[in-house]
Amino acid sequence: MENLKNVAPLEDFDWNAYESGDSVGSATHEEMEKAYDSTLNNVHDREVVDGTVIAMNKREVVVNIGFKSDGIIPLNEFRYNPDLKVGDTVEVYVENQEDKKGQLILSHRKARAARSWDRINAALENEEIIKGYIKCRTKGGMIVDVFGIEAFLPGSQIDVKPIRDYDIFVGKTMEFKVVKINQEFKNVVVSHKALIEAELEQQKKEIISKLEKGQVLEGTVKNITSYGVFIDLGGVDGLIHITDLSWGRVSDPKEVVELDQKLNVVILDFDDEKKRIALGLKQLTPHPWDALDPNLKVGDHVKGKVVVMADYGAFIEIAPGVEGLIHVSEMSWSQHLRSAQDFMKVGDEVEAVILTLDREERKMSLGLKQLKQDPWETIEEKYPVGSKHMAKVRNFTNFGVFVEIEEGVDGLIHISDLSWTKKIKHPSEFTQIGAEIEVMVLEIDKDNRRLSLGHKQLEENPWDVFETVFTVGSVHEGTIVEMQDRGAVIALPYGVEGFATPKHLVKEDGSQAQLDEKLEFKVIEFNKDTKRIILSHSRIFEDAARAEERAEKKSAKKAAPKKEEPAGIQNQAASTTLGDLDALVALKEQLEAEKK
Secondary structure, three states: OOOOEEEEEEEOOOOOHHHOOOOOOOOOOOOOOOOOOOOOOOOOOOOEEEEEEEEEEEEEEEEEOOOOOOOEEEHHHHHOOOOOOOEEEEEEEEOOOOOOOEEEEEEEHHHHHHHHHHHHHHHOOOEEEEEEEEEEOOEEEEEEEEEEEEEEEEEHHHOOOOHHHHHHHHHOOOEEEEEEEOOOEEEEEEEEHHHHHHHHHHHHHHHHHHHOOOOOEEEEEEEOOOOEEEEEEEOOEEEEEEEOOOOOOOOOOHHHOOOOOOOEEEEEEEEOOOOOOOEOOHHOOOOOOHHOOOOOOOOOOOOOOOOEEOOOEEEEEOOEEEEEEEEHHHHOOOOOOOOOOHHHOOOOOEEEEEEEOOOOOEEEEOOOOOOOOOHHHHHHHHHOOOOOEEHHHEEEEOOOOEEEEEOOEEEEEEEHHHOOOOOOOOHHHOOOOOOOEEEEEEEEEOOOOEEEEEHHHHHHOHHHHHHHHHOOOEEEEEEEEEEEEOOOEEHHHHHHEEEEEEHEEEEEOOOOOOOOOOOEEEEEEEEEEOOEEEEHHHHHHHHHHHHHHHHHHHHHHOOOOOOOHHHHHHHHOOOHHHHHHHHHHHHHHHHHHHHH
């Protein structure tokens, strides 16, 4: 051992006495201890010294520092150095020369820490490559044991390619370069990526210098994003945009490639400095339109899958990279404005008819409704005038109801054809959208593809009967159901409504009839064509009073002697009409009211 000193044997040592065990010679015991101690190193507590590994097992390392006893250090203090072997020189910190058991207590970790900061600074200054042990993961990277100091290794500095599994690095010893030190907070940042970048930079320059458009290279899938795939061409990266992965539509690049996959790519373009390289994958195969069946023609039926939906239509892929558009107007014979989503969704398998085919422009339009017969070709046979059908209410307007008897066959029920008896202001009073309603075909407009329909025609016209019931002069009980400025609506028997003006709503006591009041009404006008009945309550007692007055006059005439009247007066009385009498009665009522 290099620290041992050559010591001469004692000249007066009594070897005979030593052999007999009686004595060790004339030398005192103290002298012997002094001679022994002089052969050992002088060490002090809390001192860093070099030692030699003389033995090791799975848990401990035995280190000789030239002291009277050896020190034992846990093996995990050397985990940053998996290549440790017997005979290696290591630095140790003397914690205690002799504990209660007489054992020398050493620490390698503390020795490293004592000198670590100087070493870390020297490594940064000299750009030295150092070894470190990756202890564990942390937010954004890893914790590395370097000279006993916990340094930070950012995730981006582990390798030149993105790391997907950080855990595989835990417990590894790797080479690093110190890239940053914060002296104030004693923070150290290290990088493994920096060691390999210099080598890759050289490789990158060689690759870039040889790049040409149209060149086919082998690369490895390095990263997959929503917009494309990054390919490692051996130190330089290129991007395959999602549209250049396949001739067909690709919603997710992971459908086409996977990480670490090796594949051939073609260089499509790069910038002047060759920093951005555009790559293509689909360009290595012929365009599907060129391989499309040459016998395919307009009118043929094709099957495909819905790949894209829009309000105006659906794109159908009949072969990878070959698509046709079904416009929403070609999905149904119906003329209603509808969205394509009402008919199909992405992923549906559909059959369609080719409507147009342009191989040069690589465009194709398809039709769905052409698979069915146009219902208007045989409209007169299927829906003749007078025929009855069930229809579905699709929409309202102020003047009527639009209904659909079957897909593509629409019709209008005019508001006047909804009911014989009810006065309907808006169709929503009669039915609702989505409801089923029975109709009769009144008229066919083949050019405009529209039917005129009726609902009330399903029943006989009750006004033929009402004409015999509500004769002029007849009296019926009615209820005031609505008050308006110009009069009141009266509900009569058989679901019929009549109308009375304010002057015909005056009761015998002079008060005005009110809403919901039930009274007797006299029919003063009936019009079957306009379905109008004009009523009067006041006429009932007015006519009774008039009749009584006439009766009194008649009896007075019989009692009085007859006088001849001039012929002119007779003629005038004879020519007096009922309307004139009404006017006279009204004038009389007005005079009486003024007197009151």
